[in-house]
Amino acid sequence: MGTCEEIYPGIFKIVQSKPRRIAPPVNVYIIAGDDGLIFDAGYGDDTSIHLVGDAINSIQNRNKNWRILRVLPSHSHPDHFSGLKQLKSHYGLKVMLTEQMASVLSNKHAYRNSYKLSTLQKYRYSTVFERISELPLQVVFRTMYKKVYGIAFLQSHDTTVRPGETIAINGYNFTIIHGPGHCNDHIMLYDNKEGILFAGDNILRSIYTWLGPPRSNLQEYFDTLEACLCLPNLKLILSAHGSTIHNPKERIKEIIEYRKLRTRQVYSLVANETHGITFARLLNSIYPRSLERRWLAKGWIIVTLEYLVNNNILTFEGRKIKLGANDINTV
Numbered sequence: 400m401g402t403c404e405e406i407y408p409g410i411f412k413i414v415q416s417k418p419r420r421i422a423p424p425v426n427v428y429i430i431a432g433d434d435g436l437i438f439d440a441g442y443g444d445d446t447s448i449h450l451v452g453d454a455i456n457s458i459q460n461r462n463k464n465w466r467i468l469r470v471l472p473s474h475s476h477p478d479h480f481s482g483l484k485q486l487k488s489h490y491g492l493k494v495m496l497t498e499q500m501a502s503v504l505s506n507k508h509a510y511r512n513s514y515k516l517s518t519l520q521k522y523r524y525s526t527v528f529e530r531i532s533e534l535p536l537q538v539v540f541r542t543m544y545k546k547v548y549g550i551a552f553l554q555s556h557d558t559t560v561r562p563g564e565t566i567a568i569n570g571y572n573f574t575i576i577h578g579p580g581h582c583n584d585h586i587m588l589y590d591n592k593e594g595i596l597f598a599g600d601n602i603l604r605s606i607y608t609w610l611g612p613p614r615s616n617l618q619e620y621f622d623t624l625e626a627c628l629c630l631p632n633l634k635l636i637l638s639a640h641g642s643t644i645h646n647p648k649e650r651i652k653e654i655i656e657y658r659k660l661r662t663r664q665v666y667s668l669v670a671n672e673t674h675g676i677t678f679a680r681l682l683n684s685i686y687p688r689s690l691e692r693r694w695l696a697k698g699w700i701i702v703t704l705e706y707l708v709n710n711n712i713l714t715f716e717g718r719k720i721k722l723g724a725n726d727i728n729t730v
């Protein structure tokens with residue numbers, strides 16, 4: 400089956416790849432059993448869907464008792480939910496969603512609304528000129544998402560799941576854990592007996608997950624990472640991108656340290672300016688050369704600023720960012 404690998408007894412991993420720079424390779428996991436589950440729907444284009452379909456067939460052929468019947472995404476980002484509709488229509492899979500995911504994925508308007516910045520955010524992080532000049536880029540992105548990601552929405556789903564519920568498959572008992580931070584509707588699956596965590600985008604082995612407004616939140620991300628650190632018996636992390644993590648606690652601590660370092664970097668840049676700094680200048684001093692990096696990385700800087708502002712460590716005066724009442728050491 401080539402691209403489908405059994406990475407743990409009865410747990411299979413499929414990697415959906417796209418040309419680099421266009422879209423990241425994404426992992427789709429199949430937990431085999433008589434009521435088997437696909438965790439993360441991946442992309443929705445024909446090639447990606449057929450890859451999953453071939454894996455379903457070959458897994459079901461391996462064991463006559465195995466039936467792959469349902470699919471659950473980790474969160475409502477396009478590389479994780481786009482395959483839902485096609486997997487349902489091609490292979491009859493039942494779509495499981497949380498209420499929060501269902502409300503975002505019901506149609507394109509609900510989806511777009513979930514990404515709208517507040518008026519205050521728009522004012523603080525961009526100028527009218529920047530917003531107008533970004534419009535053509537937004538059209539390009541929308542077209543790309545539709546074509547390359549095979550994005551598709553769902554007017555209805557089959558089963559509503561809730562954090563705290565347990566999904567039993569072939570001897571595994573996966574508890575659904577709400578893990579916001581990267582995306583507000585992000586869920587993870589944890590089997591306490593085996594110590595396996597499906598972490599989605601929250602914990603990746605070799606890269607730091609993307610953060611950006613309005614659906615990321617740094618405080619929530621720290622809380623989610625701390626909660627993962629506290630999972631009793633955690634041994635293995637299966638992420639939505641990249642390879643398996645065999646040193647879970649070490650990797651989680653590394654991510655927390657990295658985010659703290661970046662937070663201090665943002666703080667220091669503001670602290671060094673006696674009269675405050677605008678977002679545009681802050682962004683420029685973190686990424687002075689690369690326009691592309693600036694475009695991609697803008698998100699984490701905004702999310703970090705909001706975290707520091709919410710903790711009264713920084714404050715906005717109009718468009719200027721200045722030091723707040725609290726010390727950086729309070730976080």
Ligand SMILES: [Zn+2]
Nearest residue numbers: 476581582600
């Ligand atoms: Zn994501």
